[in-house]
Amino acid sequence: MNKITSLSEAVRQLVHDGDLIYAAGFTHLIPFAAGHEIIRQGRKNLTLARATPDLIYDQMVAAGCAKKVVFSYMGNPGVGSLRIVRAELEAGRLEWEEYSHFGMISRLQAGAAGLPFMPMNPTAAVDLELANPQYRTIIDPYSGGEVVVVPALKPDVAIVHVQRCDSQGNAQIWGIIGEQKEAAFAAERVILTTEEIVPEEVIRADPNRTLIPGFIVDAVCEVPYCSHPSYTQGYYDRDNAFYLEWDKISQDRQAVQAWLDEWVYGVRGRAEYWEKLGHEAHKRLQVKPRLSQPINYGSY
Amino acid sequence: MDTLEYSSSELMIINAARLLRDGDVVFVGVGQPNLACNLARRTHAPNLLMIYEAGVIGAQPARLPLSIGDPTLVSGATAVCSMYDIFSLYLQRGNVDVGFMGGAQIDRYGNINATVIGNYAQPKVRLPGSGGSKEIAAWANRCYIMTPHQKRRFPEKCDFRTSAGFLGGRAEREAAQLRGGGPQAVVTDIGILEPDLSGELVLAALHPNHSVEEAKSNTGWDLQISPALRFTEPPTQNELSILREDLDPQGIYIKSSGG
Numbered sequence: 120m121n122k123i124t125s126l127s128e129a130v131r132q133l134v135h136d137g138d139l140i141y142a143a144g145f146t147h148l149i150p151f152a153a154g155h156e157i158i159r160q161g162r163k164n165l166t167l168a169r170a171t172p173d174l175i176y177d178q179m180v181a182a183g184c185a186k187k188v189v190f191s192y193m194g195n196p197g198v199g200s201l202r203i204v205r206a207e208l209e210a211g212r213l214e215w216e217e218y219s220h221f222g223m224i225s226r227l228q229a230g231a232a233g234l235p236f237m238p239m240n241p242t243a244a245v246d247l248e249l250a251n252p253q254y255r256t257i258i259d260p261y262s263g264g265e266v267v268v269v270p271a272l273k274p275d276v277a278i279v280h281v282q283r284c285d286s287q288g289n290a291q292i293w294g295i296i297g298e299q300k301e302a303a304f305a306a307e308r309v310i311l312t313t314e315e316i317v318p319e320e321v322i323r324a325d326p327n328r329t330l331i332p333g334f335i336v337d338a339v340c341e342v343p344y345c346s347h348p349s350y351t352q353g354y355y356d357r358d359n360a361f362y363l364e365w366d367k368i369s370q371d372r373q374a375v376q377a378w379l380d381e382w383v384y385g386v387r388g389r390a391e392y393w394e395k396l397g398h399e400a401h402k403r404l405q406v407k408p409r410l411s412q413p414i415n416y417g418s419y
Numbered sequence: 420m421d422t423l424e425y426s427s428s429e430l431m432i433i434n435a436a437r438l439l440r441d442g443d444v445v446f447v448g449v450g451q452p453n454l455a456c457n458l459a460r461r462t463h464a465p466n467l468l469m470i471y472e473a474g475v476i477g478a479q480p481a482r483l484p485l486s487i488g489d490p491t492l493v494s495g496a497t498a499v500c501s502m503y504d505i506f507s508l509y510l511q512r513g514n515v516d517v518g519f520m521g522g523a524q525i526d527r528y529g530n531i532n533a534t535v536i537g538n539y540a541q542p543k544v545r546l547p548g549s550g551g552s553k554e555i556a557a558w559a560n561r562c563y564i565m566t567p568h569q570k571r572r573f574p575e576k577c578d579f580r581t582s583a584g585f586l587g588g589r590a591e592r593e594a595a596q597l598r599g600g601g602p603q604a605v606v607t608d609i610g611i612l613e614p615d616l617s618g619e620l621v622l623a624a625l626h627p628n629h630s631v632e633e634a635k636s637n638t639g640w641d642l643q644i645s646p647a648l649r650f651t652e653p654p655t656q657n658e659l660s661i662l663r664e665d666l667d668p669q670g671i672y673i674k675s676s677g678g
Contacts, residue, residue: 192547220554298502359485362486
C-alpha cells in the first residue's frame with residue numbers, strides 16, 4: 120500500500136488535540152519539521168514525551184501546543200538549560216512526569232513489546248521513584264528480591280525521521296538508533312518522515328538495516344532536511360551553532376515569538392525553511408562521505 | 420618545579436584522566452569527562468573503551484563532540500545499539516567499569532543532585548534531571564565525579580538524591596546490594612576527595628599550590644583530612660599539549676572553570 124502523503128496532510132489526519140506524542144530521536148534524526156507543522160496547525164493540549172525534550176519540545180511548548188511533558192533529561196544538549204520548558208515548569212504552568220533515561224526507554228520497550236510494564240534492577244536513588252508514583256517496586260517472584268517497574272508507554276502518535284524508506288514505509292536508519300524502533304512499535308499511529316523515498320529493491324537489498332516495517336506505518340512523508348538543527352547521519356551535520364543561538368533566543372519571550380513568526384509561521388514547510396537558511400548554512404552542515412564496505416547476503 | 424600554567428578545567432580533566440586504567444570500559448559524558456577519557460586513551464590507557472549513552476560503543480571521535488549524540492561518535496565506532504540495549508545489556512548487565520558523574524550538589528556521602536534546588540513539586544531551580552545518572556551511579560563498578568570545589572556544590576545533604584553515592588553511609592549502600600562500588604573519587608579544582616571506610620568523602624589529595632584550609636572552607640560539611648593525604652603531580656607539557664592542540668583546540672571545555 121502506498122502511504123506517501125504530505126507532512127501537513129499527515130499531521131492533519133493523524134495528530135489530534137490532546138494526543139500523547141512521541142517525536143523520536145536521541146540527538147539524532149529529531150523530526151523538527153513535524154514539530155513545526157504541528158505548531159502551524161495549532162494543535163493544543165498535547166502531552167509531549169521524549170527522553171530529551173530538546174529544542175523541538177521547547178519550541179512546541181513556547182507555541183502553546185502542550186499541557187504536559189514526559190522526559191528523562193530536560194536540558195539543551197551540550198549547551199545547558201532548556202529554558203522555555205524549565206520556566207514553564209518552575210512557574211507551575213506545565214505538568215510534567217519524569218524518569219531516568221532507562222526508566223523512560225523501559226516504558227517504551229514495554230509498550231513496543233505489548234507488555235504491561237518493564238522491570239529494572241533497583242538503584243537505591245529513590246527520590247524520583249517517590250516523586251513519580253508511576254514508578255513502583257514489586258517482588259521478583261523467582262528470587263524474592265525487589266525490582267523497580269514502570270508502566271508501558273503507548274503514544275497516540277509516534278513521529279520518526281529516517282534516512283530512507285520505500286513507499287510502504289519500510290524504513291532504514293543508521294547512526295544513533297536511540298528509541299525510534301521502540302517508539303514506532305509502541306504507538307497507535309506512526310508518521311514517518313524521510314530524507315529519501317527509495318525503490319523497494321533498495322530496502323530489500325539490505326534487510327538487516329530495516330528498523331521499522333511498513334505495515335506499522337500510517338504515513339510516509341518525504342521531508343529532506345527534516346531534522347535540522349538536529350542532524351541526519353551521512354546527510355547533514357548537527358547545527359551546534361543554532362543550539363547555542365537558541366540558548367540566547369529562549370531567554371526572551373518576544374525573541375522566541377519573533378523566531379516562531381519568522382521560521383515556523385512564516386514558512387509553508389521544510390523546503391522553504393531550508394531555502395531560507397541559505398547557502399552558507401548549507402555549506403557549513405555538509406558532510407564528507409564515509410562509506411561502509413558492502414556485505415554479501417548471497418543469492419539463494 | 421611547577422612552572423607550567425593551566426586552567427582549573429585542565430587541572431581537573433588531567434587528574435580525572437589519570438584515574439582511568441588501561442582496558443577500562445567507560446560510560447562517557449560530553450564535555451570534560453569526554454576530554455579526560457580521550458586524554459587517557461592518548462597517554463597511559465590506549466585500550467580504554469568508550470561507551471556513550473546514545474548507544475555508541477568503542478567511539479573514536481575525530482573531532483570534539485559537542486553533544487552526547489554527536490555524529491562523530493558513530494563514524495569509526497565498533498558498534499551502535501539502541502538506548503534500551505546500552506542501558507540493559509551494557510550497563511545493567513554489569514559490563515561497565517567506570518561512570519562519570521556531575522551534578523549541582525554532591526553531599527558528604529557522594530550522593531548527587533542533578534534534579535532540583537528546593538522542593539520537587541514547586542521547584543525553585545529546575546535542573547535537567549537524571550538522564551543516565553540514576554543507573555550509572557548504581558551499576559558502574561567505579562564512579563568518578565568532576566566538579567569545581569565550591570561550598571554551594573558540596574552541601575551536607577542534597578535537596579534531592581538523583582543518584583546514589585553511599586546513601587547515609589557505606590553500610591547502607593552495601594545493604595542495598597547494588598552491583599556497582601559507588602563513587603571512588605571526586606576531582607575538584609582544589610584536590611581529590613575519596614570515600615573513607617564509612618563512605619564519607621574526605622580530602623585525599625591536594626593539587627599544587629592549594630591548601631587544606633581552602634578545601635575545608637569550600638566544603639559544606641566539616642571536611643576531614645585523610646591521614647595519608649597526597650599531593651597530585653602538576654599537569655605535564657604532554658598532557659596539556661594533547662588537550663590544547665588535539666582534543667579541544669578551540670578551548671570550549673578547557674578554558675572555563677567548568678561546571
